[in-house]
Amino acid sequence: MRVTTAFNRMLAILGATVATVEFTPTGIVVGLRRRRRKLRCPCGYETSAAYDRSVRRWRHLDLGVCRLLLECEIRRLRCPRCERVRTEEVPWARPGARHTRDFEDVVAWLAQRTDKTTITKLLRTSWESVSGIVGRVVTEHLDTGRLEGLYRIGVDEISYRKGHRYLTVVADHDRSGTVVWAAEGKDHKVLEAFYDELGPDGCAALQAISLDMGSAYEKATSKQVPHVVQCIDPFHVVKAANEAIDKTRRWAWNAERGSNPPMKRPRGRPPKGSPPPPNRPRAIKHTRWALLKDPARLSDAQLEVLHTLRRERSELYRCWQLKEGLRDLYRLRHPRDAPAHLDWWLAWACRSRIPAFVKLSQTIRTNRDRILAAVELGLSNSKLEGLNSKIRLINHRGYGHHSAAAVIAMIYLCCGGITVQLPTER
Numbered sequence: 001m002r003v004t005t006a007f008n009r010m011l012a013i014l015g016a017t018v019a020t021v022e023f024t025p026t027g028i029v030v031g032l033r034r035r036r037r038k039l040r041c042p043c044g045y046e047t048s049a050a051y052d053r054s055v056r057r058w059r060h061l062d063l064g065v066c067r068l069l070l071e072c073e074i075r076r077l078r079c080p081r082c083e084r085v086r087t088e089e090v091p092w093a094r095p096g097a098r099h100t101r102d103f104e105d106v107v108a109w110l111a112q113r114t115d116k117t118t119i120t121k122l123l124r125t126s127w128e129s130v131s132g133i134v135g136r137v138v139t140e141h142l143d144t145g146r147l148e149g150l151y152r153i154g155v156d157e158i159s160y161r162k163g164h165r166y167l168t169v170v171a172d173h174d175r176s177g178t179v180v181w182a183a184e185g186k187d188h189k190v191l192e193a194f195y196d197e198l199g200p201d202g203c204a205a206l207q208a209i210s211l212d213m214g215s216a217y218e219k220a221t222s223k224q225v226p227h228v229v230q231c232i233d234p235f236h237v238v239k240a241a242n243e244a245i246d247k248t249r250r251w252a253w254n255a256e257r258g259s260n261p262p263m264k265r266p267r268g269r270p271p272k273g274s275p276p277p278p279n280r281p282r283a284i285k286h287t288r289w290a291l292l293k294d295p296a297r298l299s300d301a302q303l304e305v306l307h308t309l310r311r312e313r314s315e316l317y318r319c320w321q322l323k324e325g326l327r328d329l330y331r332l333r334h335p336r337d338a339p340a341h342l343d344w345w346l347a348w349a350c351r352s353r354i355p356a357f358v359k360l361s362q363t364i365r366t367n368r369d370r371i372l373a374a375v376e377l378g379l380s381n382s383k384l385e386g387l388n389s390k391i392r393l394i395n396h397r398g399y400g401h402h403s404a405a406a407v408i409a410m411i412y413l414c415c416g417g418i419t420v421q422l423p424t425e426r
């Protein structure tokens with residue numbers, strides 16, 4: 001069998017045949033001959049007149065340990081539709097790419113699953129190439145109709161980098177939290193830009209939105225789509241209660257430390273079997289997880305901490321009761337009981353004489369209707385909150401250090417409902 005025939009069968013390149021095979025120090029260079037004579041612009045326009053010609057190489061998947069490069073003459077054409085000179089489209093690579101479609105699909109498939117260092121090492125490519133490839137694959141696969149037919153959406157801010165760098169992410173509740181839109185920033189203008197992009201028809205079709213207790217998204221929503229039911233996401237309500245506990249705990253810790261400093265350790269080794277010196281501030285510091293965690297998932301030691309707090313009639317135990325009382329709002333059997341439950345809780349928190357919870361009760365009172373709407377509609381951003389940890393993971397895998405655009409491309413790739421097919425699956 002001739003070597004070109006062997007490569008032809010092995011590579012099975014769409015729309016071209018192997019004309020030459022050359023072994024060079026940089027790898028195997030496979031020269032291709034195009035089957036069709038006509039030039040095709042990426043926009044779809046076809047012509048037979050070439051503007052100019054050059055030779056280009058594309059990196060293909062490795063052959064054993066050898067790099068494999070495809071080489072072909074590529075032509076440019078003057079496209080009346082695009083009103084400029086453009087490079088013709090080739091079936092084996094995306095426009096503007098220096099890697100083949102197969103290579104790029106493998107990179108994107110891996111990027112959904114593993115860290116960047118693994119990809120660059122496994123495929124012997126650079127970080128910049130990986131970012132470029134992710135961008136191209138997302139542009140090709142992202143559903144352009146994803147902003148159509150939105151009824152119930154969730155919006156949230158997500159920190160993507162240290163130093164208060166935020167993204168605003170919009171997800172579709174009816175497609176199990178698929179991300180449909182993301183942009184840099186977290187003020188009202190960002191969400192207004194989303195409503196602008198949605199258009200008047202899309203805005204009119206919206207029915208409900210879940211958001212946080214901040215004012216930015218509320219402002220944009222009330223201004224642009226006043227008919228939409230706003231719901232405060234349960235996660236943010238419980239988070240605010242947890243923050244109130246943390247504040248009280250720190251305050252109690254400082255108070256204890258002031259009035260009752262930890263005992264100085266006596267010199268020398270303590271006698272065997274003697275109990276450790278009592279340390280109240282430290283004990284308070286260590287109540288954190290017992291107070292914040294879901295009671296169903298507490299360890300025995302943490303349950304013991306709670307029991308001790310209860311026996312001591314500690315303020316922190318009352319904080320815990322208040323938090324759980326608020327969480328009960330989302331565990332009610334009938335949503336119709338929610339208003340009475342919330343009002344009961346507000347009265348309790350207001351009278352608690354714990355400053356952090358009195359303040360929280362005021363915040364919740366202002367947002368009462370929007371909190372109850374969430375219970376009634378059963379809307380929660382829990383999928384979006386899962387997204388938060390997913391984005392932390394993306395950052396951790398090394399995709400988040402460059403720009404907001406790169407992080408957004410990765411969010412679309414991993415959470416935008418994109419399925420990448422491996423070359424071996426086609």
Ligand SMILES: [Zn+2]
Nearest residue numbers: 041043079082
């Ligand atoms: Zn064109």
